[in-house]
Amino acid sequence: MAKPDSPRTIQAVEINLNIINFLHEHERARITEIANELEWTKGTIHCHLATLLENEYVVRDGEHYKLGLRYLELGESVKERLGVYDVVTDELDDLAEECDELVQFATEEHGRAVYLYKKGGERAVQTASSVGKREYLHCISLGKAILAYYPRERVEEIIDEYGLPGYTDQTITNREELFDQLETIRERGYAFDDEEKIEGLRCVAAPVKASKDEVLGAVSISGPSSRMTGERYREELPDKVTRSANVIEINTKFS
Amino acid sequence: MAKPDSPRTIQAVEINLNIINFLHEHERARITEIANELEWTKGTIHCHLATLLENEYVVRDGEHYKLGLRYLELGESVKERLGVYDVVTDELDDLAEECDELVQFATEEHGRAVYLYKKGGERAVQTASSVGKREYLHCISLGKAILAYYPRERVEEIIDEYGLPGYTDQTITNREELFDQLETIRERGYAFDDEEKIEGLRCVAAPVKASKDEVLGAVSISGPSSRMTGERYREELPDKVTRSANVIEINTKFS
DNA sequence: GTGATTGTTTGGAAGATGCAAACAATTTTG
DNA sequence: CAAAATTGTTTGCATCTTCCAAACAATCAC
Structure with missing residues (x-):
């Protein structure tokens, strides 16, 4: 029915990349702000940010989230x-x-x-x-x-x-x-x-x-x-x- | 039974971050190399890389994959x-x-x-x-x-x-x-x-x-x-x- | 040319993931 | 100052993703 979309793409990853991109464009953002803009529920965004935090790709600053220094490292690598x-x-x-x-x-x-x-x-x-x-x-x-x-x-x-x-x-x-x-x-x-x-x-x-x-x-x-x-x-x-x-x-x- | 692991973390995202990290450490890598090292199947890694490619976070160089210039951009932003x-x-x-x-x-x-x-x-x-x-x-x-x-x-x-x-x-x-x-x-x-x-x-x-x-x-x-x-x-x-x-x-x- | 590699593509089962709803904790408002 | 409206967090659950296994085509090794 739907076209056989290979290469298949992974939704969870796309959500995550969108969050990264959002933080790139906004410097710092809170959960609901991201959830509203990207049109996913707060709960979903919460889990994604928790994963990014755990792996130290993102930093918390009170209620706000920002890109972590790991991206500096990756940039330097590139x-x-x-x-x-x-x-x-x-x-x-x-x-x-x-x-x-x-x-x-x-x-x-x-x-x-x-x-x-x-x-x-x-x-x-x-x-x-x-x-x-x-x-x-x-x-x-x-x-x-x-x-x-x-x-x-x-x-x-x-x-x-x-x-x-x-x-x-x-x-x-x-x-x-x-x-x-x-x-x-x-x-x-x-x-x-x-x-x-x-x-x-x-x-x-x-x-x-x-x-x-x-x-x-x-x-x-x-x-x-x-x-x-x-x-x-x-x-x-x-x-x-x-x-x-x-x-x-x-x-x-x-x- | 298992401890109530909140904050819940998203597996697909972790796989993806591991891939990014692998490319960071190895400069360039092929699919099977990544699959063997991270212990996921070729098919899985394939889909993840396809997603990263689609969103231009990664570049193909023949059979090899490398981190894309987007990380330079993100690094600069940080x-x-x-x-x-x-x-x-x-x-x-x-x-x-x-x-x-x-x-x-x-x-x-x-x-x-x-x-x-x-x-x-x-x-x-x-x-x-x-x-x-x-x-x-x-x-x-x-x-x-x-x-x-x-x-x-x-x-x-x-x-x-x-x-x-x-x-x-x-x-x-x-x-x-x-x-x-x-x-x-x-x-x-x-x-x-x-x-x-x-x-x-x-x-x-x-x-x-x-x-x-x-x-x-x-x-x-x-x-x-x-x-x-x-x-x-x-x-x-x-x-x-x-x-x-x-x-x-x-x-x-x-x- | 055969055997062993690749990367790619499937179908399908299991289980991860995103939703909705309720939560506590603030903040805003009247 | 209480009421109302936010916030972020957590839960259970249904379902849709996602990951696996297997088969595929295409190279490569020898």
Whole structure:
């Protein structure tokens, strides 16, 4: 009757992950608050939190619950596993100072870009994005720089999953147009974002590669369109961002 | 018949947390490996991993599974919630350079010390401890500095839970002796560790307080007993560590 | 090519889990 | 200050999950 839903998914775990996510978004929360929002009974949430407490994944603070330091530990573990984190932060700090614009590093996971680090120069634009923020790949320079080095089938898969939602009238919403541009990016070595996600914001990004066609992530520079013009936008910054990407590549190989 | 185990705990969630913990310890693992180690069937582990994948808490890498970047996001969230992280790292970097010894910051959670940051000077001792590492409170300077400002009942609770395990013949294993020393620490403002956890290692620690009797954590300096002697051990370093703790206190209040 | 691994998918039985309701303990309200 | 409305906690219970065992396809070992 119902579609044979394999892979089967476990309800109790999903409830629990939702609680974790709720605590992530709210910093601290009480039982009824969570129960109301997630639409499970108080008793249920109570048991779930008791389990998390027992295993020390969560902390009580009077009547409130908060995420525990174990997540700090797990985060650190993921950071180490990435193997590029320290190299990236060092290099991006330099790049940010040199350009005096917002510079960022992101990698792909589950078909979207995940920001890992950002650093703003003094007059840099402020964006909401920070560590862990997720974004579609097709509409940002970081994403296009990464996609350019993925096999076509993988890119198709990702488009099939998320589509090509438009944000401004510059966003690429056409499949073939995207593939054309990815080809150009691959030849040229870096990607532009000309107000494709946010009006008035231009970016350049270059991929960080582990080998001929394995991409670790990408570095980008973002700034207001008013400052991102002419030779600076078309040559100077692409050059800088590419060089930074290369520095990261090299330092990653030797560590 | 069985003891009325409330708070009731949810098995499916515990299995899941064990999987997460396994991936934390092993970086990457395949299904059967996890199933054998945790003693559940392949099918069960499969379903659990499918749920984690679906919710993007875990990543597939061919036949292997790894923790996802979401844990980086959660870790960052916990860091921000702490509110002292950046202040601590800045100050400890300075302190490490000034002393040329290992300096650390830890806080208490679930009755144990959790290390949040460490920085080694050039000739500093190398210890296994790093971010997220847990340690009993009674046998390290950081722990005693924290306990000294806890109400007696809370300290009793913690001892009841973990006991006072001995590591060297200097470890405090007697309840009253511990309370005596905590009193001294409270009067003096800092705590020593004279080879109480590790032979040949001496430490000094000072608490970082949020208010009169709320402790945020503690800062410590550790070094080989050969270098930690006389006036340096008894005055110079206690002075430095106390000053650093104060700097953190003040900077925390104004941010 | 055969045997032994994988990971995946089933059906089904047992038992865990989520609900509803009552609990005590606060807090809010009139 | 009492009444009313919250809170978190605990219980018994019905039912729906969940975990197991077994069979499956797909690799891998040799």
